[in-house]
Amino acid sequence: MNLSDYIALDGTDLAKLVEKKEVTKEELINASFAQLDKVNGELNAVTSTRKEKVLAESKIDRNQAPFDGVPIFLKDISQSIQGEINTGGARLLQKAMAPNTSHFVRKLLDAGCLSLGYSTTPEFALKNITEAKIHGPTRNPWNKNHSPGGSSGGAAALVASGVVPIAGASDGGGSIRIPASFSGLFGLKPTRGRTPVGPGVGRQWQGAAIDFVLTKSVRDSARMLNVLQVVQQEAAFHTSLFEGQYEEVMKQGFDKPLKIGFTTKSPVNTPVSDDAKEAVKKTVTWLEEQGHFIEEADNEVDGIQLMRDYFLMNSGEISALMMQLEGMMKEKVTANDVEIETWLLHVAGKNVSAAEFSLSLASWDVAAAKMAAFHDTYDLYITPATAFTAPKIGELTHHSKKETELRHQMEWSDPQEQQDLIYKMFLPSLTYTPFTQLANLTGQPAMSMPVHVSEEGLPIGVQVMAPKGEEHQLLKLAFQLEQTSLWNGLKGNPYFI
Numbered sequence: 001m002n003l004s005d006y007i008a009l010d011g012t013d014l015a016k017l018v019e020k021k022e023v024t025k026e027e028l029i030n031a032s033f034a035q036l037d038k039v040n041g042e043l044n045a046v047t048s049t050r051k052e053k054v055l056a057e058s059k060i061d062r063n064q065a066p067f068d069g070v071p072i073f074l075k076d077i078s079q080s081i082q083g084e085i086n087t088g089g090a091r092l093l094q095k096a097m098a099p100n101t102s103h104f105v106r107k108l109l110d111a112g113c114l115s116l117g118y119s120t121t122p123e124f125a126l127k128n129i130t131e132a133k134i135h136g137p138t139r140n141p142w143n144k145n146h147s148p149g150g151s152s153g154g155a156a157a158l159v160a161s162g163v164v165p166i167a168g169a170s171d172g173g174g175s176i177r178i179p180a181s182f183s184g185l186f187g188l189k190p191t192r193g194r195t196p197v198g199p200g201v202g203r204q205w206q207g208a209a210i211d212f213v214l215t216k217s218v219r220d221s222a223r224m225l226n227v228l229q230v231v232q233q234e235a236a237f238h239t240s241l242f243e244g245q246y247e248e249v250m251k252q253g254f255d256k257p258l259k260i261g262f263t264t265k266s267p268v269n270t271p272v273s274d275d276a277k278e279a280v281k282k283t284v285t286w287l288e289e290q291g292h293f294i295e296e297a298d299n300e301v302d303g304i305q306l307m308r309d310y311f312l313m314n315s316g317e318i319s320a321l322m323m324q325l326e327g328m329m330k331e332k333v334t335a336n337d338v339e340i341e342t343w344l345l346h347v348a349g350k351n352v353s354a355a356e357f358s359l360s361l362a363s364w365d366v367a368a369a370k371m372a373a374f375h376d377t378y379d380l381y382i383t384p385a386t387a388f389t390a391p392k393i394g395e396l397t398h399h400s401k402k403e404t405e406l407r408h409q410m411e412w413s414d415p416q417e418q419q420d421l422i423y424k425m426f427l428p429s430l431t432y433t434p435f436t437q438l439a440n441l442t443g444q445p446a447m448s449m450p451v452h453v454s455e456e457g458l459p460i461g462v463q464v465m466a467p468k469g470e471e472h473q474l475l476k477l478a479f480q481l482e483q484t485s486l487w488n489g490l491k492g493n494p495y496f497i
Contacts, residue, residue: 006031007162007496010217011070014165015112018069025058025069025114032071032116035163039495043139045148045157047076047087049117058114065112066223067166072108072213073158074168076118077125077151078204079105079211089121089132089151092325092337103196104211104228108168111227119154119167123339124318125209128178128433129396130154133339137393140183141495142458146390149179155214156183161495165216166224172209173310174436177448181385181461184450184490185214186478188221189436191468192443193237195228203236205317206361208310208440216490218478222246225471237443239469250475258292260284261374262382267303267438270431276384279452279462283382286486299374299381301367301438307430309360310437311345311422316357318342319349340403344425347410348418368442375467380477383435385448385461396429435463445471449478450488457492 001023009017017023033051040046054071062068074081077088080098087093101109109115120130120138130138130153140148141161148156155167156179169176171189180187192207204210212228215221225246231238262284264277284294322333322342335343374381398406409421439446445468448461466473481487490496 001027001031003031003034007035009165010215011067011165011220012217012223014070015067019064026055028069028071029054029058029114029116032163035161039141039161039163042144043141043157043161044136045120045138045154045161046073047118047120047135047154048085050084050115054114054116062112065110066227068112070113070166071116071164072113072166072168073117073119073155073164074105074115075121075152075155075170077121078102078170079168081105081115086118087134089123089125089134090338090342091134092333094134100199103198103232105168107196107228107230113166116164119152119158121152121154122150123342124321125151125170125172125175126314126318126341126345127151127396128174128429129391131393131397139393140390142184142493146392146458147182149182149390151175152179152214156180156185159183159185159214159216160490160493166220167214168211169214170209170211171440172205173440174433176212176214177385177436177446177461177463178433180214180448180450182390182459184459184488184493185216186218186221186450187214187448187461188212188225188471188474189439189446190225190471191239191445193235193239194225194471196230196232197235198232199234202234206313207237207443208313218250218475218482219247222250222475242472246472246475249472250479252476253480254476258379259377260287260292260294260380260382261297261378262294263296263298264384266387266434267301268307268430268434269304270387270434272384273388275389275452275454275460276387279460280382280384282451282486283449283462283481286481286484290480297374297378297381299371301370303434303438306363306367306441307437308419308423309363310441311426312352312356312360312419315345315349315419315422316352317349318345319352322346335407340398340406341425344406344410344422348415348422351415351418364441367438371438371442371444372467379466380473381465383463385435385463386433387435388432389454389456389458389460391432396432439465444468445474447474447478449481451481451486453488453492459488
């Protein structure tokens with residue numbers, strides 16, 4: 001298959017070509033690896049590949065599955081295939097083999113997707129950049145001096161450089177929507193409970209995190225949502241199956257004009273760039289032209305307290321993970337074994353009481369109730385997807401002198417001071433991405449759409465949130481906007497010129 005043709009097509013197109021026997025699965029695999037060979041030396045987006053295995057798997061007859069023959073990469077954390085290394089971006093796990101194939105991956109494979117390997121992620125998916133020490137920095141296809149975001153940064157780089165049209169991703173605080181914004185892609189975080197978890201795990205980050213994909217086209221995400229939606233008995237959270245086919249429903253348009261609230265104010269009182277505001281302005285202006293009612297609105301959620309509760313959850317979850325790893329290794333995890341963010345969260349998490357952890361989760365429910373009340377008035381809620389375009393490589397990374405200072409401060413702090421230190425440590429990163437975490441903690445669906453490119457040639461997205469279970473409303477809006485000139489997508493990306 002001609003490489004330029006391969007790069008231009010989305011997953012739906014490729015699957016149709018396979019179905020019509022106009023191209024073979026092996027040709028698609030070879031095209032994907034050919035593009036990977038061209039770009040990965042510059043982008044560093046892959047932790048491992050599985051070419052011989054996937055060529056063998058391509059011989060399996062998937063009986064015209066919806067994505068039969070479509071090459072993908074899996075995210076190198078939780079998206080596992082039995083017996084294959086899944087590092088989680090961590091030195092501690094660089095030789096760790098997955099004991100089973102995740103239910104999420106099983107659904108992807110059953111849908112006909114062909115896994116070519118694993119994409120990079122920051123250590124334990126804790127950052128909005130992808131610069132794990134074990135793998136080195138992953139770079140943005142739009143400008144290699146910048147990050148593609150995180151934690152699904154490798155996935156974003158692979159889609160935004162034409163290696164694959166779809167890549168496995170996950171979102172525990174914006175990790176689908178942030179890379180989508182920084183990389184000119186479409187990124188949807190589904191409703192809590194919509195996609196599979198496990199085996200052996202009923203929730204991820206207490207329900208904040210969810211697995212899905214990053215895509216070039218809206219229809220690929222819509223078709224994937226049909227494929228991946230599930231109600232699992234073993235899962236902690238259940239969302240009723242959507243009746244109908246997302247890719248068909250999204251084409252029907254809205255029954256009546258929507259009432260939409262928007263803001264460009266950071267929920268944690270940090271600056272917001274003119275580019276981020278312009279992305280929102282373009283979108284709300286277009287929506288008004290379509291006849292929808294638009295007004296600026298406050299959701300009344302305490303954004304700073306919500307983020308403190310989010311980081312408290314992170315600290316408890318990371319400390320629990322370290323305890324599990326210590327049990328497996330039969331030795332203590334030390335500061336030299338993990339990156340600084342992991343270590344500080346671990347130390348602080350050991351001092352979080354059960355009561356504090358419970359109260360932090362209760363605050364999520366308060367936020368969810370406030371957003372439910374907000375959506376009694378407004379059908380959708382629009383914000384910037386990120387407050388700025390992508391940071392430069394190394395800009396948000398703590399270097400050795402700062403790491404030593406942070407470890408010392410953590411050691412001599414009381415439990416409350418430790419949580420304060422964590423907030424301060426993450427604040428520079430949070431300044432770039434303060435808008436995405438709300439949907440993770442309330443469980444709502446949210447998406448980033450590629451609507452703006454800065455004068456420096458970097459993309460930035462607009463975020464739209466909907467009530468729980470209403471991904472179809474987001475997809476309708478995205479599909480309509482995708483047909484207009486406002487949708488920038490990958491226009492201007494050097495790999496797609």
